[in-house]
Every structure is written in C-alpha cells, then in structure tokens.
Amino acid sequence: MNNRYKNIVKTAAFAAILILLLLSLSWVFAPSYWYPQKRLQDGNCRIAELSLEKENTIDILNLGDSESVAGFSPIDLWKEYGFTSFNCGADALRMGEAYYVVKLALENQKPKVILMETNMFFRFHLIEEFETDVAQFVYYYFRGLRYHNLWKQPFELEGVKTYYKGYLVNQRITPYEGPENYMDQVLHWTMRTDVPSKTRYEFSQLKKLCEENGIRLILYSIPSSFNYNHPRCDTLAALAQENGLTYLDLNSEPSIVIDWQQDTSDGGDHINLYGARKVSHFFGEYLKENCLAEDHRGDSYYAEWDALVQPFEQLVEEMKGKYFGDIEQERNEALKREKEEKK
Amino acid sequence: MAIYTNLYLLVFLPLVLILYQIIPQKHRWKILLCASYIMYFTFSKKLVLLLIGTAVFTHYISIWMEWIDIRSKQEQAEASDRKQKTEIKKGYQARKKGVLALGVLVLLGILFYVQYYNFFAENINKLAAHFSAAALPILDIAFPMGISFYTLEAIGYLADVYWNRIPAEKHLGKLALFLSFFPQIMEGPIARYSDTADQLYEGKPLNMGDLNAGFERILWGLFKKMIVSDRLATLTGELFNNYKDYHGVMIAVAAVTYTIQLYMEFSGSIDIVIGSGRLFGVKLPENFNQPFSAQSAAEFWRRWHMSLGTWFKNYLFYPVTVSAPVKKWNRYARKRYGKYVSMLGASAMALFPVWIATGLWHGAEWKYIFYGLYYFVILFIGVALEPFKEKRNQVLHIDPNAPWFKALRILKTWLIIFTGELFFNARGLKAGFIMFRNLFVDFHISDLWNGSFPETSLHTADYLAIAGGCIVVWIVGFLREHKVDLREKILSSRLPLKWAAYYALILAILIFGAYGAGYQAVDLIYAGF
Numbered sequence: 001m002n003n004r005y006k007n008i009v010k011t012a013a014f015a016a017i018l019i020l021l022l023l024s025l026s027w028v029f030a031p032s033y034w035y036p037q038k039r040l041q042d043g044n045c046r047i048a049e050l051s052l053e054k055e056n057t058i059d060i061l062n063l064g065d066s067e068s069v070a071g072f073s074p075i076d077l078w079k080e081y082g083f084t085s086f087n088c089g090a091d092a093l094r095m096g097e098a099y100y101v102v103k104l105a106l107e108n109q110k111p112k113v114i115l116m117e118t119n120m121f122f123r124f125h126l127i128e129e130f131e132t133d134v135a136q137f138v139y140y141y142f143r144g145l146r147y148h149n150l151w152k153q154p155f156e157l158e159g160v161k162t163y164y165k166g167y168l169v170n171q172r173i174t175p176y177e178g179p180e181n182y183m184d185q186v187l188h189w190t191m192r193t194d195v196p197s198k199t200r201y202e203f204s205q206l207k208k209l210c211e212e213n214g215i216r217l218i219l220y221s222i223p224s225s226f227n228y229n230h231p232r233c234d235t236l237a238a239l240a241q242e243n244g245l246t247y248l249d250l251n252s253e254p255s256i257v258i259d260w261q262q263d264t265s266d267g268g269d270h271i272n273l274y275g276a277r278k279v280s281h282f283f284g285e286y287l288k289e290n291c292l293a294e295d296h297r298g299d300s301y302y303a304e305w306d307a308l309v310q311p312f313e314q315l316v317e318e319m320k321g322k323y324f325g326d327i328e329q330e331r332n333e334a335l336k337r338e339k340e341e342k343k
Numbered sequence: 344m345a346i347y348t349n350l351y352l353l354v355f356l357p358l359v360l361i362l363y364q365i366i367p368q369k370h371r372w373k374i375l376l377c378a379s380y381i382m383y384f385t386f387s388k389k390l391v392l393l394l395i396g397t398a399v400f401t402h403y404i405s406i407w408m409e410w411i412d413i414r415s416k417q418e419q420a421e422a423s424d425r426k427q428k429t430e431i432k433k434g435y436q437a438r439k440k441g442v443l444a445l446g447v448l449v450l451l452g453i454l455f456y457v458q459y460y461n462f463f464a465e466n467i468n469k470l471a472a473h474f475s476a477a478a479l480p481i482l483d484i485a486f487p488m489g490i491s492f493y494t495l496e497a498i499g500y501l502a503d504v505y506w507n508r509i510p511a512e513k514h515l516g517k518l519a520l521f522l523s524f525f526p527q528i529m530e531g532p533i534a535r536y537s538d539t540a541d542q543l544y545e546g547k548p549l550n551m552g553d554l555n556a557g558f559e560r561i562l563w564g565l566f567k568k569m570i571v572s573d574r575l576a577t578l579t580g581e582l583f584n585n586y587k588d589y590h591g592v593m594i595a596v597a598a599v600t601y602t603i604q605l606y607m608e609f610s611g612s613i614d615i616v617i618g619s620g621r622l623f624g625v626k627l628p629e630n631f632n633q634p635f636s637a638q639s640a641a642e643f644w645r646r647w648h649m650s651l652g653t654w655f656k657n658y659l660f661y662p663v664t665v666s667a668p669v670k671k672w673n674r675y676a677r678k679r680y681g682k683y684v685s686m687l688g689a690s691a692m693a694l695f696p697v698w699i700a701t702g703l704w705h706g707a708e709w710k711y712i713f714y715g716l717y718y719f720v721i722l723f724i725g726v727a728l729e730p731f732k733e734k735r736n737q738v739l740h741i742d743p744n745a746p747w748f749k750a751l752r753i754l755k756t757w758l759i760i761f762t763g764e765l766f767f768n769a770r771g772l773k774a775g776f777i778m779f780r781n782l783f784v785d786f787h788i789s790d791l792w793n794g795s796f797p798e799t800s801l802h803t804a805d806y807l808a809i810a811g812g813c814i815v816v817w818i819v820g821f822l823r824e825h826k827v828d829l830r831e832k833i834l835s836s837r838l839p840l841k842w843a844a845y846y847a848l849i850l851a852i853l854i855f856g857a858y859g860a861g862y863q864a865v866d867l868i869y870a871g872f
Contacts, residue, residue, distance in 0.1 A: 007551050014842060021846060025854070044859065127344055127385065134349040135859070148854050152804030 025144025029151070044146055046088050046166040050105055053086065057302060058109045059293045060085035060283075062166075063101060064117025064222075065093040070270040071222045072115070073280045074165035075312040078305050081284040082295035087166030093120050094129060095202040100136045102209055113216045113292050115283060118236050118247075119227050121203070124196040164312050169273055171320055176260035176268030182225035183233070183251055193231040195239060207243060216292060220248040222279060223258045225268035248286070256282050273316065344385040346526065346615045347568055352561070355382065359525075360622060364549050371546030372520055375623065379525040383488070386529075390487040397450065398519035401497040404446035405504040405511035405518075411439045412507070443505045447498055454494045457484050462707030489528040491704055495654050496522055500536045502658050509536055517544050526619035530612050532630040532650035535657075539625060547624035555841075556834055557621035562848045563830065564614030567607040569856035570812035574805050575604035581797045583768055586778050591786035593795065594778050598765040603813065605764060606634065609648070628653075633820045638752035640721045640759050651704070655697045663693045683730065690726045694719055709772040717763055808855045 031048040046069075050058075060083060062072040074085040086109075088101055098120065105111065139146035179185065187193070195203075210217045219240050221228055233249045240247030250256050256278050260268060263275035271279065287293040296302040344350050359378040363371050384391045415435030422428045464479040471478055500521070503509045512518040521540050547553075582589055582597035589597065610631045620627040630650050637643035644652050663669060669692050676685035702715020736743055762779070769775030790796070819829050833844045 010838075014845075017842070018846065018849065021850065022853070025850075127348070127350055130350050130354075131348055134353060139859075145853055146859065148856075148859065151854055152802060155802065155804035155807065 022142045022144065025148070026142065027144070029144040029147040031147055031150070044149070045163060046086075046090060047101060047104055048147060049163065049166065050086055050088050051108060053109065054301075054304065055108050056110050058084050058086045058105075059112045059296075060287070061102070061105055061109075061111045061114045062087045062089060062117070063093075063098055063114055064089040065120045065123070066091040067119045067222045067224055067227065067270060068115075068117030069166070069168065070170060070265065070272070071117070071276045071279050072283070073167045073273065073276045075167070075305075075308055076277050076280045077284050078297075079309050080281065081288060081293070082297035083284065083287060083293040084296055084302060084305060085165065089117065089166070092123065094123055094132050095120055095199045095206065096129065096133045097136050099202060099206045099209065100140050102206060103140065106209075106213055110213070111215055113218060113287065114210060116217060116219050118219050118221045119224070121195045121199055121236065121239070122192050122227075122232065124192070124199060129198060164308060164315075167276070169312075169315055169319060170265050170270075171273045171316070172265040173262060173272060173274075174265055174267045175262070176225050176264050178225055178268060182268070183228065183230050185225075185229050187227075187229055187232070191227070193229075193235055195235060200239075203239075204243075207245070218246045218248065221251055223251050223256065223263075223271060223275065225260065225264075227269070250279060250282065253282065255285075344382055346529065346612060346619065347565065351382075356619060356622070360549060363546075363623060368546040368548065372517060372544045375524065375543060376516055376520040379520060379523040379528065382525040383523060383528055387488045390485055393453070393487050393490070394493065394523055395519070397453070397493060397497055398522050399515065400449060401446065401501060401522065402512065402515045402518045404442060404501055406513070407442050408439050408501070408504050409511040411435050411442065415439075439505060443501055446501045450494050450497055450501075454490055457486060457490060459703070459707040460484065489530075492531045492533055493522045493528065495533050495651075495658075495704075496536075499533070499654055499658055503536055512536075512540070520544070524620070524625070526616040527627060530609070530616060531648075532613060532616070532628045533654050534628055534650065535653075538628050539620075542625040545624070549622070550624070552834075553621050553624045556830075557618040557623075559830060559834060559845065559848075560618030560621060561615050562618075562845065562852065564611040564616075564618060565852050565856070566812065566848060567611030567614065567816060569852055569858060571809050571816070572604050572608035572611060573857040574801060574809050575600050575607070577799045577801050578797065579604050579768065581799050583770060583774075583778075585797075586770065586774055586781075589797070590781040590784040592788055592790045593797070594765070594782040595761075595786075596791070596796075597778065598761040598782075601768045602761055602764040605768075606631075607812070607816070633824045635757065635760075636753065636820070636824050637756050638749060639725060639756055640718060641725055643756055643760060644718070644722075651701070655701060659700060660693050660697050663696055664689070669693065687723075687727055691723060694722055694726075698722070705767070710766055710769055710775050713772050713775070714763060714767050717766065721759055805857075811855070 031051055060077075062068055062074070062085060066089070068089040069087060069091065072085070072087050074087055077083050077085050086105075088105060090097070090101070093101070098116070102114065176182075207217055219236060221233055221236060228249075228251045233251065237247050237249070258264075258271065258275055258278065263271050263278065265272035296305070344355060346352075355378070359374065362378075363374045366374055380391055380394070383394055387394075412435070415432055418431045418435075419428045422431055461481055461484065464481055468478040468481075500509075500518075504511045512521070517540070520543055521534075521536060524534075524539070524543060527534065579597060579601045582593060583601070586594075586597070613630045617627045617629070628650050630648055632646040632649060634643055634647035637646050669689050672688050672692065673685050676688050698715040698719035699712065700715070701718070702711045702713070705711040705714065735741070741748055765778055765782075766772070766775035769778055787793075822829055833841055836844075
C-alpha cells in the first residue's frame with residue numbers, strides 16, 4: 001500500500017474511533033442517569049426534562065423562543081382544564097432547532113397539538129443559522145454532546161425547582177411605557193417583516209413532521225409590544241393561510257386583555273406569570289371549544305400532575321414580584337449558609 | 344465567521360484544504376487569496392474594498408520605490424564622476440523617502456480615520472467647548488476588522504522594500520495574499536513579508552506532518568479558549584461592569600482572572616491561527632513564549648504579543664534610535680553629562696513613541712494611552728536602575744540565579760502585569776483608577792469564601808474546569824520553558840500514543856468546554872483592535 005492510501009486508511013480509522021467515542025458519551029451523559037435530583041443548568045434543561053416525562057402523557061407542546069417560554073404555563077392549564085402540556089421552547093430558538101426539538105419530543109410522546117409561537121419566524125442571521133444547524137445535527141446524533149454539561153451535576157448544589165413542565169415562574173413587573181396601540185408601530189429596521197426562505201423551508205419540514213405524526217400545528221403570536229406590529233402579523237397570517245394552518249394573533253385577540261402595567265416583566269418584550277396565565281387560559285378555552293385536548297383530571301395515570309399544583313402555587317406565592325433567578329439565588333445562598341453552619 | 348466557529352473549523356477550512364490540494368501547485372496561492380477575501384467579506388462585508396484598496400496602494404508604492412532605485416542605478420551608471428553619482432543617489436534617495444512617507448502616511452491616515460478620528464474629535468470638542476469654538480462632527484464610521492494588523496504588515500513591507508531588505512512583490516495578487524491570509528487577518532500574528540510570503544506562494548502540497556501539527560495546534564487553542572477563557576469572561580464581565588460594587592480582594596480577582604482570560608483567549612486563538620496556517624504548510628510567527636515566566640516587564644513584552652513587539656522594535660524603536668535627533672542628543676549629552684544621562688535620554692526618546700504607539704494601537708481610549716505610558720514608565724525605570732542592580736547584588740550578596748530570587752522577580756512581574764491589565768480592561772480610565780483605589784479598600788482574603796464572591800452563572804464545577812485547564816496549560820508551558828516541547832513530542836510519538844493524546848484533547852474540549860445552549864460564544868478580544 002502506498003503512503004497516500006495508508007494515510008487515507010489512518011484518517012478513516014481515526015474518524016471511526018472518534019465517532020465511537022462520541023457515541024459512547026451518549027451513555028455517560030444520559031439525563032435519565034443524572035436526573036431528577038438536580039436539573040441541568042443550561043438551555044437544554046427543558047429538552048432533558050421532556051425526555052424524562054412519563055411516556056405518552058403530553059398532549060400539547062408549546063414551542064417557540066423566549067416569548068413562548070415566558071408566556072405559557074402548563075400547570076395553570078392543567079389546573080383549570082386538565083390538559084397536559086409542556087413548554088419546550090428555548091431562548092432565541094431558531095426554526096432549524098425547533099425541528100429537532102419536535103423530533104426529540106416524538107421519541108417518548110405523541111402530542112396531539114403543537115402551539116408554535118411565531119417570533120422565531122423573523123430570526124435570521126446566516127452565520128448563526130449555520131452554527132445552529134450544525135450544532136443541532138451533531139447534538140441529535142451525538143446526544144452526549146447536547147448534555148455534556150451534566151458532568152457538572154455532582155458539584156452542583158441541590159437544585160431549586162423553578163421549572164414546571166418547562167415553564168419558568170417569573171413575576172417580575174416592569175411596565176410597558178410606549179404607545180397603547182403598539183401594533184401600529186414601525187419596528188426597528190433590523191427587525192424584518194418577511195420570513196426568510198431558509199426559515200420557510202425549515203418550517204415546511206417541521207410541518208411535514210407534524211403531518212406524518214398526526215399533530216395539529218397551530219401558529220400564534222404572543223402579546224409582545226416589542227416584537228409585533230400589523231405588517232409582521234399580516235405576513236404570518238398569509239403564511240398560515242398558504243400552509244392551511246390556523247393562526248392566532250393574541251395581540252389583536254379581544255378575549256385577552258393584557259395589562260401592560262402589570263403583565264410584562266421587561267417593559268413589553270416578554271409577558272410575566274400574570275400575562276402567561278391569561279394566555280394559558282385563552283388556549284384552554286380554545287382547545288376545549290375545538291375539542292383538541294382531553295381532560296385528564298382524575299385519571300390515576302396523570303396523578304403526578306395533581307401533585308405538582310400545590311408546590312407550583314407555593315412557589316408562586318413565595319416569589320411574588322420576583323424573577324425565577326432571584327429565588328434561585330436566594331435559595332442557593334441559604335443552602336450555602338446551611339452547609340457552612342454544618343461545617 | 345470567526346476562527347473558533349463550526350462554520351470555520353468544520354466547513355470553511357476543510358473546503359479550502361480540499362480545493363487547495365486539487366488545484367495545480369502554481370495556482371494554489373489563488374485559492375488562499377480567494378478564501379481570505381471570502382472570509383474577510385463574511386465579517387466586514389463591503390469593507391473588504393478597503394482591504395483590496397490597501398493591497399493595491401501598497402503594491403504600487405513598493406513598485407514605485409523599486410523603480411526609483413532602478414532609475415537611480417541607471418543614472419549613476421551613466422554618470423561621469425563620483426560626485427555626480429553621489430548627487431544622483433542622494434536625489435533619488437530623497438524621492439524614495441518621500442514615496443515611503445506618502446505610503447506610510449496614507450496607510451496611517453486611513454487607520455487614524457477609522458479608529459481614532461472620533462476619539463480625537465470628542466476630546467477636541469471637549470476642549471473647544473471651553474473656548475466656545477466650533478465642534479468637529481462625530482462620524483458614524485464602520486470599523487474594518489483587522490485593520491490594525493494588516494496596516495502594520497503593509498507598513499512593515501514598505502519599510503523593508505525601502506531599506507532594500509526585500510524586493511518589491513511584482514504580483515499584486517500575491518501581495519494581497521500576504522496582507523490578507525485568512526487565518527491571521529483577525530488577530531494576527533503580524534508577520535514580516537520575509538517570514539511568510541514565500542511559504543504562502545509556494546503552494547506546497549498538503550502532507551500528514553503539517554496536517555497533524557496544524558490539527559494538534561488548533562485543538563490546543565480550542566482547549567484554552569473553550570475551557571478557560573470563555574468561562575472566565577462571565578466572571579470578569581461581572582467584576583469589570585459592576586466595578587463600583589467591588590473592592591479589596593475582588594478587584595485583585597478581577598485583575599488576575601482577566602489576565603488569565605486574555606492570555607488563554609489570545610494565545611488560544613493564535614494557536615488556532617498558527618494551526619490553520621500549518622495545515623497548508625505555512626509556518627506563521629509565534630506570538631507567545633510563556634509570558635508568565637518573565638522576570639521583568641521588558642522580558643514580558645519579549646514573550647507576550649511578540650509579533651507586535653517585534654514590529655515596533657524593527658520599524659519604530661530602531662529607526663528612532665538611529666535618527667538624527669537621538670544621535671545629536673547622544674553627542675551633546677555624553678560630553679556634558681556623561682554616558683549614563685546620555686543613555687537615559689536616548690532610551691526615553693526611543694521608548695516613549697514605542698509605548699504611546701503600543702497603547703494607541705489597542706484602541707482609541709485614554710485607558711490604552713495610559714496603558715502604554717504605564718509600561719513606558721516601568722521600562723524606563725528598569726533601564727535607569729540597570730547599572731545599580733549589580734551593585735545591589737554585590738552589597739546584599741544576592742545570587743541573581745538563585746531560584747528564590749528568580750521567583751521573587753517573576754512575582755514582581757506578575758504584579759506589574761496584573762495592574763496593567765486592570766487598567767486595560769477597565770470601563771474607561773476613570774473606572775481603572777477607581778478600581779485601583781478600591782483594591783486597597785477593605786482587603787480581606789476571606790471575601791473569597793464568605794459569600795462576597797460575585798454570583799454569576801459560573802458554579803463550583805466551572806471553577807474546577809478553569810483550574811484544571813490552567814494547570815494543564817501551566818504544565819505544558821513549564822515543560823516548554825525547560826526545553827521539553829510536549830506538542831512536538833506528541834507529534835513524533837508512536838501512533839497509539841499520538842491518537843490517545845488527540846482523543847483526550849478532543850474529549851476534554853467536548854465535555855468540559857463552554858458551549859451549547861445557554862452559552863454565548865465570546866468574541867475574540869484582539870479582533871476588536
């Protein structure tokens with residue numbers, strides 16, 4: 001064998017061993033091994049927790065970027081309607097990433113409905129898109145890399161549960177001070193009003209995935225004075241129509257009255273728990289009216305859900321006016337003090 | 344497309360390598376040039392035109408200077424006597440000098456305009472406000488990434504052509520490649536034409552030796568950046584952004600951790616740069632040589648950002664040292680005040696512009712000017728005290744080679760470095776002074792563990808990763824300092840050991856690296872200069 005072929009064989013062998021090593025990381029960093037004592041301290045926590053949900057118990061997935069993460073409370077939806085849902089969005093989520101989130105969710109769940117918040121339709125930066133695409137592709141096939149931060153778990157303090165079915169309790173209030181009819185606003189020039197073709201393509205793939213699995217996909221725009229105006233919502237309405245999907249613009253929905261002095265945590269960009277409860281209530285009514293979800297209250301298979309209501313309410317009571325990070329910090333400090341005192 | 348991104352490492356670089364290999368050798372430099380401009384376009388868009396313009400301008404200035412030389416030689420050959428020859432030579436030399444001055448002034452003028460105009464305008468306006476004078480407009484100027492690096496390379500090239508150290512490059516495209524070679528355009532190292540040009544143009548076929556060396560070097564850079572630097576950025580960001588909330592030991596922590604972060608980030612990205620070049624068989628100049636082993640501030644600067652130091656030494660320090668005013672001063676002062684004072688004055692005259700330029704090179708802010716002056720003062724004191732050091736050692740019976748004495752000197756150098764970096768990264772000069780003052784307020788070591796340590800997203804495990812990463816880097820540096828190059832040893836070791844080392848490095852980066860959801864990739868600090 002001449003040198004050139006020797007080198008090719010060597011390189012292939014090196015790559016093959018590397019792939020095996022990376023695959024073996026999936027065994028080491030499996031959420032089921034590390035959870036549920038301490039939660040993952042990064043943006044993968046929702047996907048990790050979703051993978052540990054009891055099989056086929058989630059009927060509704062809420063998907064989107066930070067707007068949806070902040071604006072949908074599954075425990076409230078359960079308490080009021082008995083619907084099981086999971087908030088599986090992530091901060092700054094992109095459409096390509098959302099596709100993999102759904103693929104992962106389908107491994108142990110058969111959701112009937114996906115509520116997709118639309119702000120991510122307008123997020124586009126070519127290089128960042130590429131970075132995300134590569135990362136998500138690699139993370140999907142090499143799970144250990146997605147959860148690589150689990151190595152930190154043995155060193156973490158006992159976690160404070162502020163995630164409830166993917167929803168982070170946030171009661172901080174920072175009123176919105178802008179004009180009342182923000183839907184008439186002209187958004188900053190950097191905020192596009194068209195949907196990039198790459199995003200459209202990725203969305204079509206996601207829609208196909210939903211169709212193949214019998215999932216009803218519903219698009220919605222959450223109330224956000226920072227992100228929405230009429231041109232954006234018109235684009236989304238047209239896109240939904242093209243795809244034969246339902247589009248709900250909650251900014252113009254008369255049955256949701258957002259109090260912008262009370263229901264936003266950061267001056268109109270994201271809604272807080274008070275706003276999220278209104279949105280969750282709206283979806284409860286909508287899903288009930290359209291018979292899209294089933295009331296599981298009283299079913300012993302879903303007993304865990306009832307058990308979560310009380311601690312959730314207690315947490316809400318404890319952290320009135322606060323952001324989830326505040327209470328995590330307080331609890332962590334208290335735990336540290338306790339440890340030191342024990343020493 | 345930064346050099347630490349997936350796009351660069353997993354797509355761009357492999358693609359360029361494949362194209363480079365399949366193209367005939369004589370055209371390979373063209374692939375490198377295209378890749379360089381594509382890469383530059385990804386982060387500077389239309390400002391790539393400025394880079395092209397700089398290459399064209401530099402090319403014609405160098406050709407002009409060479410043409411003047413040719414004309415001078417022709418006319419000298421035709422001249423009848425020596426006097427006439429000398430006259431011709433002088434005349435052409437003056438013209439050549441004028442052309443060089445034009446080239447340097449235009450290149451510096453562009454750099455000044457994009458990097459310093461607003462700084463000077465703001466400060467002049469502040470002054471003018473006192474005299475009710477008209478204000479200069481503040482302009483919205485786009486910053487071309489890497490301009491400080493390629494401008495210095497262009498000036499260095501022109502100076503070398505002027506001094507006839509190198510012939511002018513006749514091919515515009517090849518010169519353009521030297522000025523824009525894609526791995527180094529963002530963060531350097533600042534190469535001399537004679538160091539890299541031939542390697543860039545040679546189009547050497549890829550070989551396993553270079554590929555292994557480059558791959559290993561890139562991994563090493565990622566290790567430093569992703570395990571240590573990107574994590575520390577969270578802590579230093581908190582301490583420097585909210586500097587008023589911290590005092591005493593926390594300020595010391597800010598200075599030390601920022602210095603480590605900067606070293607890991609800058610040297611790490613230079614490892615990626617040098618590794619990328621090596622894949623193509625191009626050996627770029629080194630930029631770091633265990634700077635924390637330095638026993639003096641002067642030695643530190645011979646080990647830290649070496650390519651910048653070398654550039655200033657070659658193109659500013661030496662020319663100033665042999666300039667007419669310094670020579671005149673030497674003659675005058677030696678007669679009147681003696682050797683020592685003459686040496687002090689000459690040192691001050693040569694060091695001052697170098698350190699002001701070093702400060703300003705980092706950016707248009709008063710803190711950078713202060714940073715330059717800080718090192719000027721320290722180095723000048725070092726020069727002034729040099730003759731007394733031997734006497735001190737004799738009187739106090741100090742063996743300058745004793746380990747304890749070396750350790751003390753290293754420790755002193757660390758203090759100088761940490762203080763410098765405190766001002767360097769402060770949010771303005773005033774903030775730097777406030778932080779420095781607060782360093783001496785309520786200094787309690789116990790603040791490190793009594794709950795005063797800032798709450799950031801870093802947890803115990805992150806600090807362990809940082810400490811582990813630093814220890815590994817320190818061991819490698821320590822061995823290198825003692826002439827044991829671990830990287831070379833791995834490269835020349837048997838296949839199983841070599842692969843084991845590579846796998847260990849890759850897994851360390853993938854497991855302990857700061858990446859993925861919740862992490863924001865940290866921009867390269869020197870890419871902004």
